[in-house]
Amino acid sequence: MRILIANDDGYLAPGIAALVRACEGLGTVEVIAPEQNASGTSNSLTLHRPLSVYTASNGYRYVNGTPSDCVHLALTGLLDYKPDLVLSGINNGANMGDDTLYSGTVAAATEGYLFGVPSIAFSQVEKGWGHLDAAAAVARALVQDVIAGGLDRPFLLSVNIPNRADAAALPRRITRLGRRHASEATIQQRSPRGEMIYWIGPAGAEREAGEGTDFHATGNGAVSITPLQVDLTEHATLDDWRQRLQTAGRP
């Protein structure tokens, strides 16, 4: 079993070390992660400049790029093999609902999935790494279960784990993505040099958090496991658009 581990909080983050520990004895582990925090970078690839790959004293490799860059490099030449599993995280904060589209953590796993590798993104619901070892135990158990279940087909899972000491004893719920309200207002400030500067505001509160959603599961004492796909087509409206544009009289 060969496991590639990435993240978006950077190669020095406690979450990636915890995920590496969680995989001890499950196979060979390779870490390729961003040099710096790349939260919110989604699936971005670095195309406008070359990337550099460095090796830390603990053997982790780190890249001056995005989470997607890390997995992309790994699967297009940096590694001389195709991993059996790509893991990302454990993220410092939730990736639920709309977060999923912005998330560098999910993006690293998505990159593995796009290359046909079963992939899992792990996030803790709250920032601050509280009960990280318990989250790592959840990750270990799920990795063992998916290995036992067979890795014969690619899948993409986003796992959100409550920051609780008993996280490994919590039920696991298969969920759909909820929705957040739009992000809070941008924070505008004036720099010491008099120029306006802007901070992206906090994420919006949960809006669609009903039964079956990731928000509902983690808010009710469970670990949320959301299977993801990358087909963004809105299939339900294809025929409607065809009809609407045909009535416009153009070919």
Ligand SMILES: Nc1nc2c(ncn2[C@@H]2O[C@H](COP(=O)(O)O)[C@@H](O)[C@H]2O)c(=O)[nH]1
């Ligand atoms: N609008 C904001 N969104 C935020 C903020 N902090 C986090 N987030 C969302 O969560 C994910 C975190 O995922 P990561 O894997 O990228 O770390 C991030 O992508 C955003 O969607 C915030 O302060 N404002």
